[in-house]
Amino acid sequence: MLLFLDVDGVLLGKKNPRDISHSIAAGCDEFIDFSIEHFDCYWLTSHCKGSADTVLNYLKPYVTDPLYEKIKLIQATDYRTFKTEALHGDFIWIDDAPSMYEIKYLEENNLLHRWFQVNTRQDYHALEKIIQDLNSILKNGFL
Ligand SMILES: [Mg+2]
Numbered sequence: 001m002l003l004f005l006d007v008d009g010v011l012l013g014k015k016n017p018r019d020i021s022h023s024i025a026a027g028c029d030e031f032i033d034f035s036i037e038h039f040d041c042y043w044l045t046s047h048c049k050g051s052a053d054t055v056l057n058y059l060k061p062y063v064t065d066p067l068y069e070k071i072k073l074i075q076a077t078d079y080r081t082f083k084t085e086a087l088h089g090d091f092i093w094i095d096d097a098p099s100m101y102e103i104k105y106l107e108e109n110n111l112l113h114r115w116f117q118v119n120t121r122q123d124y125h126a127l128e129k130i131i132q133d134l135n136s137i138l139k140n141g142f143l
Pocket residue numbers: 006007008009010095096097
């Protein structure tokens with residue numbers, strides 16, 4: 001199964017919603033370990049758009065060296081306008097805030113259940129919780 005990952009609001013969040021600065025979300029190491037072990041992982045962020053180097057450079061100041069080595073394994077995607085252009089196959093998409101068009105596209109194509117909302121700016125621990133949902137899908141499929 002493919003896992004498409006957003007960066008801002010997912011891997012990067014806020015310890016306190018009122019903070020100005022961002023930090024790597026709680027449980028990110030565990031989440032990335034789990035994701036790389038169980039899924040084909042792809043970036044799906046405006047920081048990628050065809051180049052994994054761009055997103056890696058963006059994340060470098062926030063991550064430890066060991067985590068940096070792990071996120072190097074995540075593959076690039078490309079899209080022009082809408083992230084949904086890059087989605088394909090048997091996928092799960094983790095994003096804090098798809099656009100109205102993207103939500104509509106998912107609805108119209110019966111794909112909405114494949115989007116998991118994680119917002120680590122509002123809930124710094126959201127990544128820790130999503131692991132359980134992903135585990136359940138791996139074991140039982142989509143319910
Ligand atoms: Mg985002």
